[in-house]
Structures are given as structure tokens and as C-alpha cells.
Amino acid sequence: MTTLKELAKLLNISVSTVSKALNDSHEISENTRIRVKGLAEKLNYKPNRIAQQLKTNKSKTIGVILPTVTNPFFAEVLHGIEKTATNNDYDIIVCLSNETFIKEKRSLELLSNGSVDGFIMAVARESQVKNETAHILEVIDSKLPVLMFDRVVNEITCNKVIVDDFQSVYDATTYLIETEKRKHILLVSNIEELSVGKLRTEGYVKALEDHKLKPHILKLDHAVDTDIEKTIHDYLKANDTIDAILSIDHITGIVAINMAKKLNRNIPKDLSVLGFGFDHTPLLASPKISIIHQKAHEIGEISCKLLIDSLKNDTNKLQTVVIPSNLKLSESTM
Amino acid sequence: MTTLKELAKLLNISVSTVSKALNDSHEISENTRIRVKGLAEKLNYKPNRIAQQLKTNKSKTIGVILPTVTNPFFAEVLHGIEKTATNNDYDIIVCLSNETFIKEKRSLELLSNGSVDGFIMAVARESQVKNETAHILEVIDSKLPVLMFDRVVNEITCNKVIVDDFQSVYDATTYLIETEKRKHILLVSNIEELSVGKLRTEGYVKALEDHKLKPHILKLDHAVDTDIEKTIHDYLKANDTIDAILSIDHITGIVAINMAKKLNRNIPKDLSVLGFGFDHTPLLASPKISIIHQKAHEIGEISCKLLIDSLKNDTNKLQTVVIPSNLKLSESTM
DNA sequence: TTGTATGCGTTATCAC
């Protein structure tokens, strides 16, 4: 790699002159600036990022800690983060906690050594279940800003970007009751223990209460794949009064449609199916599923923007941004 | 952040003694080593990664350039890469090319300034279509090792990890012909222009030729979602002799099942459906789809391991690893 | 066993 020193030697001038010339300092003559830039271009000189970082004590890098990236929600959020980071001249270092506390803690610790200027994270399932927060507080105490999205820790004060989990499910449930005239709505949940799962379930329960209806909740408890199908299948078979299914994740809604068809339920005439989802979800279901569309990409973009803002201006006050979801009804063309 | 200098001052010893003590140098007395480590622990000292990097001229970081991360194949590969990198004490900086040449080129350039020790990449769609390779060669010329996986550039010599695209589709097609006695197999392709798409199609064509059968190929050409459904639907309707569908991506197989059911085709009795897929693919289809299972996670792990090996030992000779796929037949329990 | 000096590549301050 070409260095300032090499350029200086070749041009028979000093290192500092070269540096200034490349940075368009006013103290440098037009002539030398052109000479320097010409040679730099020719030798494909690029300032060593590491040295710059040491000098400025800024890494221009964001640590992104995700529970998993095979869940399309987080993949889409990551996409939004990456895009925004790149546009603002930041790199991202990605760590996956695999939903474990220990990996999350380790990742935070390892990157808290100058590698990154701040963190964007969604809390691991295990950390939420066990209510582990000390490792995150430690990072914040060391003056590294942390932004949480989606799965957040209420007790920690920091920038947050969340989805309107309670409200979106409340609204969707109300829609099923009032517009589609459903009375026996089944909630299918496999994320009961997450903060977002709890909020969604609460939204559902509240909507039913407000309409004097009885909740039906089917918890799936991380069963293996075939069990998800069998559990839903058997429940639907045993409860033929169910006239709507509300899935609060992005998988079980599609499974529910498949099982209902197997039981010859007429969708959407006799049974409405509504789930959480993203851009490609509808394509995989037939008939089309209606979805509560989380703007995952936008969540990523806004999270990243917010963190970068707080990095530039650390007197910024902390805020919690709520991203509303859209209820996307299926266009049942096919 | 605590520094060596601060520790030294507090202990009234020199910086180098502190440094050596922390690195378990034999020249340091048991006594001071304990004193130093004790204080370091107490003050939560962590060596500044940036400074270490500048000193050693190694970033212990790998640049990972992916076309997209919302495609579950790449998400799964990323998972494998992250796991292996972490286990080997490497960080990963992730960039997404969004399938564009310009972003891919920019990412390579930006990270080729000391930020990373090497690259793992799958070539962007646009780069493959336009046969752009100069930007990658430039990186390799600058002595940064590049490992390509899945989508590779044949003309470039470097470490590669690829899937047996030709052979797996040849075998799957042969299975449909010989075991399931199918004679009119439709190939559905929406990745015709990628190196992997071409290879898969060739495997299909060769298997048919070897059995004196005629190919039927339905190219989807990145149509929008509804068009994918309609195109497949209409094709199946107009060609009722089709008795098997082979999808060479991870989406259209599921769509094909849905459309075939709508046309009242009996799956798997009258129509076999086979697609590419990963762990969660089967759950979303009913009846279950048979899949050519790409070991995406393993591809990531091996890619990362191979690159790290070449980083440690740059006299390593280059190799191309082929990861075989599994043909996973559906267990049609539900 | 400990300390001093040097340098990684860059930027900034100051002197010429």
C-alpha cells in the first residue's frame, strides 16, 4: 500500500506537505498540489483508514448486533442499516448473537475497544427472557451510544426505534371484528416471551375485550417444524367455530392457510387469515394472506440515521421513534 | 478508555513493562504481572484494537460483499461466515452490492485501505451480466486475498467455494425421469443470466438429452410478483402434459405448487414439484416440496475458514471447493 | 527484570 512517506520521497518534498496537498490545504501552492495529486492518483494512493482512526479516535464504524439474520425481518433491517451507513460514509461490523446472551455479551465487549463508534442492536431472545441488561449498560457507561430497535429493554434509557406492536395488532383485530364480522379469532403465537410478542398479544386481547369477545390463544413454544403444522391442524379440526386466524409472526400464518385448505375451509369466505409479514410473504401463500406489514427496511434506515446523528452531536437528546405498520389486505386475484 | 499509559502512571512503572506484563512476557516478574493484570481488570482495560492494527498492519477483519441479504441463501451463508470468523477471532464488515456493479466496486475500493485483510464475496448480478472483473482483479493485485463463493468469475484465479450446480440438477432431473417416471419436466428459471443459473439449466438439459427427452423451459425474467404467479399458472393451464416442475431457485417451486393446486393437479401423484431450498422452505409449502438442499451454512463456514487459512499462510495454494447438495424428498405426512 | 527508544501512517502545530 502506498503511503504518504513514499509519495513524499518520490516527489522530494516532506510528508506534511503531501498530506496538506491531498487535503486541499490553502497553504499549498497550486503547482505542488497538482504534482502530489497526480502521483497519488497514479500510484492509487488511499489514506490508511486505520491510521486515520487512531489519529482521530473515531472508527467511522457501527457495530450491528442481530439475534439472527435468517429471519427475513432482521435481514431486511440489516439492508436498511447498511444502505444508510454507506450513504453516510460508515462501515458496519455485523455480529450475530444467535439469540444467546453469552454471544451478545461477548460481541459487545469485543467491539468496545475502539472498533466501533456505537451500536445498533435488537436484544437476543435469551437476554430478554432472563432479563439480562448489565452487559448493555456497561457499554453505555463507557460512552458508546447504543440504539435498540424492535426488541428493546424498557429499563434502559437510550435511543430506540420500535414498531407499534400493540396498536397494529389491536387495529388488525378490530378490523377482523368490525369489518369482516369475525367472532372467534384465534391468535397463533410462537414469540410469546419476547417483548414484541407480549405487546402484540396484549393488543389482540384488548381489542377482543373492547368487543366483549373471548380470546383464543395457541402458543407454539418453539416446536419443531412438523409440530407447528400438526398443532395448528389439530386445533382447527377440533375447533370448527374459529372464523379468523391472526398470526403474530411471519411463518405460522402461511402454515395456517395450508392447514385450513387441507381441512377444506373456505378462505377467505369462512376463515380470514392475517399474519405479520414483509415484501415476499404474500407470494408464498395461496390464497393470498393479509399481512401486518412491518417496514423493516425503514426501521433499519431510521435506526442507523438516528445513531449517526447522535454520534455527530452527542448533546442530542434521546428519543424513541415508533414506526407504524400497514395493514395490507390481500388482493385475491389468483 | 483506559490506556497502557494510564496503567503505567498509576503503577509507577513504564509503559513497556505494562505491555509485556499483559502479554505474559517471560521477562516480567510474577509480582508485577499480577499487579498489572489486577489493575487492568479493575479498570476494565482493553487494548485499543485500532492501535494494534496499525502496529501489526493486520486488521483481523474480513470484508464480506454480498449481492443481497434478504435472499435466504445469502443470509444463511452470512450466518456461517460470521460464526467461523468469530471462532477465529476475526470481525466481519458487511457490504451489500444490491446486485449492482457500482456498489460492489465501491465497497471493494473503500475497504482496500487497510480496513480488511481479505474479502469473501459472491459476484453481483450486474457484474456477472456485464462481465465486469477489473475491479476484483485490482484488489487481488494489491495483495488482498479474495475468496468467491457461489457466483464466481471463471477467468479470475482465486480461492473458490461453489455448489455442484450442474451435477445436482442433473441428478435431480435423472431422479424425476428414472424413479418417478416423469417425461415432461418443466424447468422454471428466474436466474438465467447468473453463472449458477446457467449451470443448473445445463444440468437439466443434459439429463433430458441423455434420456432422449425434450426440454421445457419457462424463463421468468424478473417479473413482478403477480406476474410470476400468472405466468406459471397460465403455462400449466396451457400445457397439461407437464408432469413435473423443477424450479432452480427457492421461490418459484412453492408458487408452482400453489398454482398447480388451483388447477386441481394432484401433487405428487400427477405432478412432481422440486425446487432449490434451505431449512425453512418445506414448511411453507403444502403438500411438501422436494428440494435440492444447498448447504448454505456450510458454504459460509468453509469459505471463511479457507480465507483465514490463506491469511495465516500466504504460501497456500489456491483451491476450489465444491460443496455437494442433498436431494431432500418431501415426507408427505401432512 | 525493567526501562528507553522507535515506528506503524496520519494529522496538526509550529517554526522557518
Next chain:
DNA sequence: GTGATAACGCATACAA
């Protein structure tokens, strides 16, 4: 307008 020097935090060759 240019150059010498110091400094970021760390590691190490060398001196004591």
C-alpha cells in the same frame, strides 16, 4: 509555501 516535530496507543528491539 514548506518542513520539522509531536502525537494517537501499542509492541518490540535494545539498553540498562
